[in-house]
Amino acid sequence: MTDHESAPIVSLDNAAKHFGPVKALDGVSLVVTPGDCIGLVGHNGAGKSTLVNLINGALAPSSGSVGFSGGTSANEAGVRSVFQELSLCPNLTVAENLRISHTALKGPGWRRHARAEILQSLDTIFPGHGIDPMSEVDTLSIAERQMVEIAIGFAPRGMAARLVILDEPTSSLDAGIADQLLEHIKQFCAKGGAVVFISHMMGEVFEVASRIVVLKDGRIVAERDAADFTRQGLVDAMGHVTAEAADTAGTRQEFGPEVVRTEQGLTARKGEIVGLSGLAGHGQAAALARLYLSRSSAFRPGTSPEVVFVAGDRPRDGVLPLWSILRNISISVLGQGARHGLVDRDAEARIADQWKTRIGIRTDDVTNPILSLSGGNQQKVLFARALASPAPVVIMDDPMRGVDVGTKQDVYAMIRAEAARGRTFLWYSTETEEVCQCDRVFVFRDHEISAELTGADITEEKILEASFVLEEAS
């Protein structure tokens, strides 16, 4: 598929980016030519985001060079990016969001053109999407927003898109929609477009990528045709050896008394890890939110909360962006250490340091701002915040969005250890692999529980069976 005769869209020559003493990217050479579909992998903090920001022109390299063939800037060269952190304007309509990135769209009637263009792009990539281009983005679900963002990335916007960078595009999409996207990427590349595809889902990377680039500690450690990699080889190259999936089913059967029971039929016993599964957007997050709100008081924070919440949508309901890592962790335990209503600074620092080592937050100093961390490490902070509190029930709303394989293994282990100590976990996840870590799984369909699986029954097939309506509607 690769046509080495044509001029490269982007070429990086020994490009490096330093943030103060931190070498985010340490000399990377990469050429993207038309028709390329590059799978970019590496664990969080390896420099993927920085590399993307160099390619799309958002950052200038500290040394080395980044050259575009189709113009002087990334925009002129037709380089687009779709980010992992959703970056639409929530107060604008879908069509108006296209206007933000499509500067040539002006003059009377621009709204009509914008509507037609975004609708066409959505129709091409996600047939049957059902998104109204005139609806405001904050009325859409997270998956729909992600679809809109991808559609804007591929939309012509006055000139054809030549290179589209997709950073974890499928993290909030369910399997069917993700397949539509992968299909579109293949067609786009076959027609001479180029894609840089970043994903933690190895299956997707192998499905679309013609070439795979592995980043580790700011350097490219491997760059080969996708066919020359095996999954295991890829994971090894990234520097993380995936731990053998522990056989949790059947190892611990004795749980305490029932601590959670909702009207929907969701139950959990002390020390149990309960998974919520099913297709994204079928009411799992809402069920957890209802449970959390019913168990926590809005007026009296109290020193011993019954439940804590780990957010999956970090910018929206997780991270306190202006605070330090320390403050972000300690917010859940301020009440306990307080004396006469004053915060015990020493205890606060102790707790933060303890969790920094226990959960492996990658930072030199916990007083750094939280936003200095990569997405995966921010998520670790949120875990630390929840686990630091003594609450017996931990609710997790798809907490592994965009978290790398290594971090996931760390967190799985921590969850299992905490469960063994008698904490109860309610865990909604869009990834089957995670759900299989649970002792018991509730599968949701159309805002109702369609199946309850335990032990050896927790398999991908059973979950899929319960997620889809298999029989004909009578």
Next chain:
Amino acid sequence: MSFLARHRIILPVVSLTVLLAATFYMQPRAMSYFGLNLLFNLAVPIALATIAQMMIIMVNDIDLSLGAFVSLVACVTATILNDTPALGLLILLALILSYALLGAVIHALEIPAIVVTLGMSFVWGGLALFILPSPGGASPDWLRTLMTVKPPFAPMAVVASVIIALVAHLLIIRSGIGTVLRGVGGNARSVAQAGWPVIRLKALAYGLAGLFGVLAGMALVGLTTSADANIALRYTLLSIAGVILGGGEFIGGKVSPTGAVIGALTLTLAASFLSFLRLSSDWQIGAQGAVLILVLTARLIFRQKGAEA
């Protein structure tokens, strides 16, 4: 999403209609060309000031200097613009530019707008006192004529409000650049990523606020025929209330120009309505606040219902 949550303009319209109906019930004579003009006369500068405030709130900032700024403009209009029009015009232009500059400075240095504008309110107030130490001055004749014009069918105040709402709507909601400006309020980072110079956009938003602030001051002088350094101090809070009453939000770039104008009309009318109730003027400000709280409560309830649906 309920109907009301989707069409946030409905609540301001209903509020104004209810208040208007109550006013007409109390004082049927207000239901005339002359009566309406009298009721809404002073709403024109308030509406302009509300649009100015809306421009700032649109980009997630707040302007606490607007009242002092409008007062300063009124003083300039009633003295310098009246005596030497060319110099007066130049000064007003400079004021607009200084607003734009303020926006750029606030963005570049990342200082909270609330602090900067609070400080600037003393600067504007001082300048106003410097220009017009004691109440006085005179309105330029053309301005007086403009503000007392009697168009057919509807009184000036109503026609002017419609024009203000229309222009602001075209500028902010319909135009491309207005959309980008709202985008700055919604998600400045994504606007910057798309290649827009956010600092210039912020300067533009502030500059537009300055422009509407200048228009508000001029309209006020045209109505009152003289000025005073403290003439419009309460516009700061009135304009903020107007934006919020009209369906705007403090953050997130959610604003409605039409709603803002309606909000300004509602606030003006609330004052007249309370006079018709023969409420002592001591209680009026408090009662006006109560009206505001009532409307905002209604909005919150509808929004929550909308979220549940």
